[in-house]
Amino acid sequence: MHQRKREIPHTFVIIFLILIASAILTWLIPSGEFDRTVKILEDGSQREIVVPGSFHYVEKSPQTWQILSSFFEGFVQRADIIVFILLIGGAFWVLNASKAIDAGIVAFLKVAQRLERFKLLQKIGIHNIIMLLIMTVFSIFGSVFGMSEETIAFIIIVIPLAISMGYDSITGLCLVYVSAHVGFSGAMLNPFTIGIAQGLSDLPIFSGLEYRFLCWILLNIIAFTFILLWAKKVKKNPKISPMYELDDYWRKNHNFHDTQFKYYTPKSAWISYGLIITILIVFSVLYPMSVLKIGNGSFHFPAVPIGSALFAIFGFLGLRKSVHFYILSILGITIWFLISGVMGYGWYVMEIGTLFFGMGLAAGMAADNSANQIVKLFVEGMKDIFTAAIVVGLAGGVIVILQEGKIIDTIMFGLSQSMNEMGKVGSTAVIYVIQNGLNIIIPSGSAKAALTMPIMAPFADMIEISRQTNVLAFQFGDGFTNMITPTSGVLIGCLGVARIPYDKWFRWIWKFILLLILVGFLLLLPTLFFPINGF
Numbered sequence: 001m002h003q004r005k006r007e008i009p010h011t012f013v014i015i016f017l018i019l020i021a022s023a024i025l026t027w028l029i030p031s032g033e034f035d036r037t038v039k040i041l042e043d044g045s046q047r048e049i050v051v052p053g054s055f056h057y058v059e060k061s062p063q064t065w066q067i068l069s070s071f072f073e074g075f076v077q078r079a080d081i082i083v084f085i086l087l088i089g090g091a092f093w094v095l096n097a098s099k100a101i102d103a104g105i106v107a108f109l110k111v112a113q114r115l116e117r118f119k120l121l122q123k124i125g126i127h128n129i130i131m132l133l134i135m136t137v138f139s140i141f142g143s144v145f146g147m148s149e150e151t152i153a154f155i156i157i158v159i160p161l162a163i164s165m166g167y168d169s170i171t172g173l174c175l176v177y178v179s180a181h182v183g184f185s186g187a188m189l190n191p192f193t194i195g196i197a198q199g200l201s202d203l204p205i206f207s208g209l210e211y212r213f214l215c216w217i218l219l220n221i222i223a224f225t226f227i228l229l230w231a232k233k234v235k236k237n238p239k240i241s242p243m244y245e246l247d248d249y250w251r252k253n254h255n256f257h258d259t260q261f262k263y264y265t266p267k268s269a270w271i272s273y274g275l276i277i278t279i280l281i282v283f284s285v286l287y288p289m290s291v292l293k294i295g296n297g298s299f300h301f302p303a304v305p306i307g308s309a310l311f312a313i314f315g316f317l318g319l320r321k322s323v324h325f326y327i328l329s330i331l332g333i334t335i336w337f338l339i340s341g342v343m344g345y346g347w348y349v350m351e352i353g354t355l356f357f358g359m360g361l362a363a364g365m366a367a368d369n370s371a372n373q374i375v376k377l378f379v380e381g382m383k384d385i386f387t388a389a390i391v392v393g394l395a396g397g398v399i400v401i402l403q404e405g406k407i408i409d410t411i412m413f414g415l416s417q418s419m420n421e422m423g424k425v426g427s428t429a430v431i432y433v434i435q436n437g438l439n440i441i442i443p444s445g446s447a448k449a450a451l452t453m454p455i456m457a458p459f460a461d462m463i464e465i466s467r468q469t470n471v472l473a474f475q476f477g478d479g480f481t482n483m484i485t486p487t488s489g490v491l492i493g494c495l496g497v498a499r500i501p502y503d504k505w506f507r508w509i510w511k512f513i514l515l516l517i518l519v520g521f522l523l524l525l526p527t528l529f530f531p532i533n534g535f
Helices: 011-028 066-077 079-097 100-115 119-124 126-145 151-164 169-185 191-200 209-236 248-253 267-286 303-321 323-345 349-366 371-384 386-404 408-417 423-438 445-462 467-483 489-498 502-524
Strands: 036-040 046-050 290-294 297-301
Touching (some): 011 066, 011 386, 079 100, 079 151, 079 371, 079 489, 100 151, 126 151, 126 209, 151 489, 169 209, 191 445, 267 323, 290 303, 303 323, 386 489, 423 445, 445 467, 467 489
């Protein structure tokens, strides 16, 4: 008898099942709330926090038909990320249509091949060096200014590079997303997690830096080793990758081996260059100096004038060679201003999405596309990435159900009560488990800090655990499970852009996440028994 092949549930189905389970919990768990108040942090910002000891039960609010309406609410709450993904998809489709990234990768691989003539580099492996540099950069970004949503934009660039070097899309996603989130987990100066959590715990902002730096180094060593070993396996046997067949999408849409590009520079590219230079000059006059923030410190830096000068030079050289390399210089200045905007002007997805939208228009104009052609390409790009945007909205519906059912505070209260009389190690373990578990229902680090720190900080005093240890447990708990929880809009967005199904990602990464969680707990133990600066 012919047996029906078991099908893997679609991502939409997985999220809907989680949604139903969340609704069932609203019937089983009593509804409750903490009172909240506004606290002014050291940097002058305001944060709504929980009043310790104020938990009280409220009228039960079980969710039924709201399972369906939560999708609408989820789309509304995640609208910024959804629009961001659509803008990124459309902009990069226009950019990719010019074959600029393909030409850049081919040129890059030629340089890499020439470098392999050196025996030392040949022994280490030039591809290993390239990957280590990429991972280090993104880990620093995650650690210093909390890079998270921004990784979505880089995935479209790095995955084709990884594929071209003989790896898979999982490797490409790890180079950017996992590296940034390992940096995020072991953050030294992340204002969105460390800054808020320490501020709400009445600790000096970014205190305990020395030990967190040690943690960051160790976590990077573990993560980088894991990623490089996987990349080595895929390079040796590409079919071992669960994404081998699905990666045909990237192989078909990017020409990695054909060096017969038609190199040319149309007049429209020179016009584009003139317009961008004019705009950059105006902005250089308006913003001659930028105050870039790193952690709790800041420094003045002429980011706009320097970026403008670099574009003027490399844009001109690119035009002399081919429009492909000029468009790459547009991509380069976009990334420069993305970093400067995030560090100096507090940019988030709206500003970054606008920046990439402008990049797409400039690239389309440079490639001598008509207005209609640019619009057509942009719409095609949005269609191609539409599923990823939809999934982000659907995942937001899970959070809506839990919030409307008023069970998040009840869960938090119950977990905090379970820590009584467990001793230092046991209580620290429970705090750590709570922070990891809460990531499923509260994927936002700043929101989780606002909920948990006012409760956990006084509790840490009662059981004689350093408040700094409590913050470190929050930091690890918030970071590691971000890379696996299906309610994380950033993860789902990144997987959508990378075209990696969630089930394949989960099966591939869950052991690595467990390893990180175990290492995180072991790193918490020295803070309980040894005198460490800041703890």
